[in-house]
Amino acid sequence: MFDITDQPLSLEPLVSAVTRSSSGAVASFLGVVREQTRGRQVLYLEYEAYREMAIPKMREIADEIRRKWKVDEIAMVHRIGHLEIGEVSVAIAVSAPHRHQALAACAYAIDRLKETVPIWKKEVWTDGEEWVGPSG
Amino acid sequence: MFDITDQPLSLEPLVSAVTRSSSGAVASFLGVVREQTRGRQVLYLEYEAYREMAIPKMREIADEIRRKWKVDEIAMVHRIGHLEIGEVSVAIAVSAPHRHQALAACAYAIDRLKETVPIWKKEVWTDGEEWVGPSG
Amino acid sequence: MKVRVRCFAAAREIVGSGELIVDLPEGSTLTQLFDQVQGQFPRLQGLAGSLLFSVNREYAPSDKRLSADDEVALIPPVSGGADV
Amino acid sequence: MKVRVRCFAAAREIVGSGELIVDLPEGSTLTQLFDQVQGQFPRLQGLAGSLLFSVNREYAPSDKRLSADDEVALIPPVSGGADV
Numbered sequence: 001m002f003d004i005t006d007q008p009l010s011l012e013p014l015v016s017a018v019t020r021s022s023s024g025a026v027a028s029f030l031g032v033v034r035e036q037t038r039g040r041q042v043l044y045l046e047y048e049a050y051r052e053m054a055i056p057k058m059r060e061i062a063d064e065i066r067r068k069w070k071v072d073e074i075a076m077v078h079r080i081g082h083l084e085i086g087e088v089s090v091a092i093a094v095s096a097p098h099r100h101q102a103l104a105a106c107a108y109a110i111d112r113l114k115e116t117v118p119i120w121k122k123e124v125w126t127d128g129e130e131w132v133g134p135s136g
Numbered sequence: 137m138f139d140i141t142d143q144p145l146s147l148e149p150l151v152s153a154v155t156r157s158s159s160g161a162v163a164s165f166l167g168v169v170r171e172q173t174r175g176r177q178v179l180y181l182e183y184e185a186y187r188e189m190a191i192p193k194m195r196e197i198a199d200e201i202r203r204k205w206k207v208d209e210i211a212m213v214h215r216i217g218h219l220e221i222g223e224v225s226v227a228i229a230v231s232a233p234h235r236h237q238a239l240a241a242c243a244y245a246i247d248r249l250k251e252t253v254p255i256w257k258k259e260v261w262t263d264g265e266e267w268v269g270p271s272g
Numbered sequence: 273m274k275v276r277v278r279c280f281a282a283a284r285e286i287v288g289s290g291e292l293i294v295d296l297p298e299g300s301t302l303t304q305l306f307d308q309v310q311g312q313f314p315r316l317q318g319l320a321g322s323l324l325f326s327v328n329r330e331y332a333p334s335d336k337r338l339s340a341d342d343e344v345a346l347i348p349p350v351s352g353g354a355d356v
Numbered sequence: 357m358k359v360r361v362r363c364f365a366a367a368r369e370i371v372g373s374g375e376l377i378v379d380l381p382e383g384s385t386l387t388q389l390f391d392q393v394q395g396q397f398p399r400l401q402g403l404a405g406s407l408l409f410s411v412n413r414e415y416a417p418s419d420k421r422l423s424a425d426d427e428v429a430l431i432p433p434v435s436g437g438a439d440v
Contacts, residue, residue, distance in 0.1 A: 184281055184284075186278065186329075189330075214352055214353070225353065226353045250350070250352060251350070253352050254280065254345070254347055254350055255350055255351070255352030256348060256351055257352070258281070269322070
């Protein structure tokens with residue numbers, strides 16, 4: 001399951017999608033819109049994606065993971081559009097026979113997603129707005 | 137949220153319990169009953185806990201985590217009783233401002249739970265049963 | 273003195289109960305307690321090498337001296353968290 | 357030849373549209389394409405140092421030669437996955 005959606009995200013569908021009878025572990029990650037971003041009060045965020053490239057890039061990350069670890073399945077879904085504080089921007093789940101593989105692959109997935117998947121975030125504050133770079 | 141329960145586990149209540157307005161990341165882990173355990177066909181598992189000691193031991197792990205990483209909240213729930221293949225035996229969620237802390241703390245939590253929390257698993261196969269040690 | 277001994281997993285099955293009340297001389301250690309219980313349930317010897325003890329819900333060394341009303345537990349190797 | 361240029365985030369806002377059709381000499385490179393687009397939208401210069409390009413949905417170096425009907429994208433620094 002690799003998707004870009006404008007609907008609210010929850011983990012349960014990803015966990016169900018990745019769990020196999022061989023899976024002893026499911027590691028998952030949620031990225032959440034935080035209240036404070038470098039000292040400025042964020043009102044909300046706007047996420048935008050190059051959908052036709054972003055989904056294949058997610059699949060490439062999954063391929064990288066399969067070359068590095070023995071995992072069962074990988075799911076990655078990123079939300080776009082208007083997000084309020086406390087809402088989930090990205091959800092990742094990785095299943096594997098053993099916990100170390102699932103946990104390492106999940107950490108790798110979010111690191112790589114932030115590096116390579118063409119998705120952008122605009123912060124909107126009370127007094128302005130700005131597209132944020134990867135360190136943001 | 138630290139608990140031992142005989143009811144089915146799902147992640148959503150743990151994720152909700154740990155998410156704070158300061159949380160940018162929620163890492164979570166599910167342990168699932170696998171089909172194959174060292175080559176023998178498992179019919180089901182029986183988990184047993186020393187509840188009055190297990191819950192304080194979970195809290196101690198959370199204290200260890202807080203000394204090691206900047207996290208917001210930690211939740212750990214272990215299921216006991218009869219578990220079928222594909223069912224979740226343990227659920228852990230850790231929130232933090234930043235992803236590396238949440239992910240590292242979640243991996244530490246499951247490692248330590250397996251070492252120190254007094255919970256036992258009996259495997260029941262078609263042709264016998266056995267209490268399993270920590271390497272199982 | 274009397275101490276409460278809780279038994280789990282394989283130890284519980286050997287003892288046939290989740291709990292025993294054991295009468296011991298004042299100042300007995302965990303080792304002395306276990307010897308006495310093992311006298312009553314010889315099959316516990318098969319677990320002896322791997323068993324840990326807790327006293328009042330904290331892991332404790334086998335030379336720890338017990339007090340009246342302590343809650344001791346016989347703790348076989350733990351295996352929570354799924355086979356992963 | 358005509359290539360389709362998709363614009364995202366800050367680049368989209370400067371161009372005022374998510375998509376341009378750009379007419380270029382055969383065999384032009386991404387650099388030549390960008391120079392032409394920047395001529396039309398001078399504020400793109402503020403992004404030039406940090407911008408990546410993709411051609412047909414793969415990241416591509418700026419000396420890559422384009423073909424008719426390629427789909428190019430102007431890709432400002434990505435920032436998916438929350439501020440963590």
